[in-house]
Amino acid sequence: MSRTLHLTEQLISRPSVTPDDAGCQALLRERLEALGFACETLVSGPENFRVTNLWAKRPGATPDAPTLVFAGHTDVVPTGPLEQWKSDPFTPTHRDGRLYGRGASDMKTSIAAFVVATEEFLAAQPQPNLALALLITSDEEGPSVDGTVVVCRTLKERGEKLDFCIVGEPTSVQRTGDMIKNGRRGTMSGKLIVKGVQGHIAYPQLARNPIHQAMPALAELAAIEWDRGNAYFPPTSWQVSNIHGGTGATNVIPGQVVIDFNFRFSSESTAEALQQRLISVLERHELEYELQWTLGGHPFLTTPGSLVTAIQGAIRDEVGIETELSTTGGTSDGRFIAQICPQVIEFGPPNATIHKIDEHIAVADIEPVKNIYRRTLENLNASLIHGAAA
Template identity: 75%
Template structure:
């Protein structure tokens, strides 16, 4: 059994349903400390929802005055997992890692405990061969990615920024692949902006509409206009910004009462061609033009980020090609990730992990054939970035 598989099993066996860490970070910190990493716990949040955070860094010990500071490579991820769902529907206990039909089953097998195990073993192998690299290597791990994402990576990044920590490259272990590990990586993500719109009318008897004002009737023309709007055209990396309603609720439940208000929940997934402020302004302009009496509460879940092809993307693509022969696809599709927080401090952030077909599902799993290639891709990426650093130092 490979060291990567062993560590993945040990992590899956810990029932770290968000925000619990179930001592995953302690296990990882022990492995990293043995490699010369300096571990810092940055736990955050109230005691009733305490989030575990680990920042662990191994300084290279080198300086390079001619080329500037030694570059830092960060491996980022989360130890928390989503709830299991009905246990009776699982083929095996979700927190008893099980090998069956060429797959490793368990909650977190794909999202993303195997990636974390692959991170650790890749670094162990890299340092065994290159004990004095020209790179600083760090880990940023949290137990609050599947939850509110308030006291996890966001807090760690804010603390690192406050003390002037420099990050150059970051690989997030999200499950990005489709059929085979390495066939797709994320080099950016769309932003997310949510709104809760309450349109007020005047409640009354449905038989006397002239004595009431129906907020649903008033809201529909504005909502129709918003649903038909073209917000932007996207770009080479992002699809056009989308606006979707997720919920409409109003009324008392009685069929003979005109409601006094209606509430609409909606969300933007926006690309770098739009900003949160520009989208807000356009929505308010439509609502005002329709002369609605309304209240609108906004929640910015994350800004879009993009890492254009450059040092990190090229290293990861080359590592994937060396290990698997695949030409990887760059993508910005899907939901949000903690990469949105890291990108505020780190100029080059990509996401790379195993196939995602079973994530959050009953019988979550990863094919055994995907585990070692994932670890090797991470190690090869370090080797390629190290070669870049040495070439720069020699120039």
């Protein structure tokens, strides 16, 4: 059994459903401290939702050495109905060349690969030009308000400088290395309450139907071209997720209708501009309304540069393919790290089974993921050496 597989199994066996870390970070801390990392645990959140965050850093050969951060999460989503699993989700199980268990793909394999890749890299390069760090949270699959965002805020307050970050999200699609994320769209949700006047449905002249009033505005919003995207991002999308109106009775005009919606937006738009455009539509339709906004994250983008080049070369050398750069999919903790780090990418194993019953990873994918992380460190370190020599 490889060391990466063994550590992956150790992590899977810990039932770390958000926000419970279940001892995963203590296991990582022991391995990292043996490598010379200074490890710090930052606990955040209310008593009934305590989040554990690990910040571990090892200095480079010089005080001004650039820092590469491996970032990830030890928490996993709930298992779902246990009777639907073919084996216990927190007992690592092998079947037909696959490792089964909650977190196998998202993202305990990546975390194990971070650690073993770092161990191998430092064994060959005890004094690298890179400073190395790990940022691990137990609140990524949950609200994400006491996890990575708290660590990033703390680092910013301390003046900590980060240069490169690899988030271990499972980004591969058909095979390991076929896709990395070099950015993510922004996300912003809204709750719109359109107010009317409740009344008997047989006397509409004595009432005001907020559903009827809202529909023309919603149709206009659905038809708007918010932007056209760019070379890295698809166009901004506005989608309604929920509509609720009425008392349940068929003879009552409701007094209000509640509409939940979400923007997934490109770097061509700002949250503020999208809000103003939407409000202008509501005002033009003369709606009486309340509106609440929740900004989940701004878009971020890492254009091709030293980090992208380093991981592209690592993937090419390890698995022999040219990786695709993509900004598709949902959000990740990369949105928080990008606020304090100029180059953030995401790379990990195939994502076909994440959050599913019988989540698993092909055992044959585990070592290549680790090797790609290690090769990326080697490539970045080499580029820094050559840059210094130049």
